[in-house]
Amino acid sequence: MKRDQFTFYRSYYEALKNLPKRDQTAVLMAVIGYALDETEPSLSGVPLSVFTLIRPTLDSGRNKARNRMNKCGTRSDQTENKLKTNQEQTCKEGEKEVESEREVEREKESENDSYTPPTPSPRGKRFSPPTVDEVRAYCQERNNGVDPESFVAFYASKGWRVGQSPMKDWKQAVITWEKRRKQEGTEKPTAQIMNDETYKYIRAMYQHKEEP
Incomplete structure (x- = not known):
């Protein structure tokens, strides 16, 4: 040497x-x-x-x-x-993130496929927040089991807004609660369920606006 x-x-x-x-x-x-x-x-x-x-x-x-x-x-x-091991681990983590994103997209597509867009309120008609009695009467008419007090308290606390947009049809919101209640089999919608319905309501309203 x-x-x-x-x-x-x-x-x-x-x-x-x-x-x-x-x-x-x-x-x-x-x-x-x-x-x-x-x-x-x-x-x-x-x-x-x-x-x-x-x-x-x-x-x-x-x-x-x-x-x-x-x-x-x-x-x-x-x-x-060690560098090779770190690179392999980074690649695996990246693949997991991509797969997770794809799973979220598939769930959204599945929700969109099974979702029926709501009937928008007549144009030009100003929205008026309903009373508990009005919601109760509508729920009894539909026999949906939705708690009117919970419904009114929830949206009143949000200023009768759905996400960032003003609510336009409270009856459609009741129908949305009714559908989710039947799907979940619960007596009253939870906070998570109500957040999901808020997202769907906004999406449906935007789709209606885009229609010719």
Whole structure:
């Protein structure tokens, strides 16, 4: 394994400084060549003995460098695998969101298919909020079981508005409550049911406006 650097310890210097200049150069070049390129030196005598003393620390430094490289490689693989896992998880979550949106659209389409648009109030006729007695009489006429007090209290609290639009036909709203009551099998419409009916009423009124 070739290296770009290595650690030169003071003990190397202490071992070299008492050698003759020529032997110092030979041992120094042997240390550098072995530490960086793992080149086996051609030494003999005292220079070989000095190099032999230094060699174990050079081998130790090489092994540490190799272990560091292996760890970096392992971390790189782990990071890559983690990124792939995150990408797969993100894709799955995106697919779930799309499927959820499609399910909502299918439910709306199903509601539209089974929904009968209400008969709008005559044009030009100003809406007048009904009394509890009027609602009660209409409910008794239809024998629908709708609670007139709950009906009046609910829409009165909203200013007789359906969503953001003013109510135009309270009898149609009663019919809507009546249909939902039959579907749900409950005696009185819940807040959630009433919100659903509000949405349907607005939608029906807009559809009527768009008709030629």
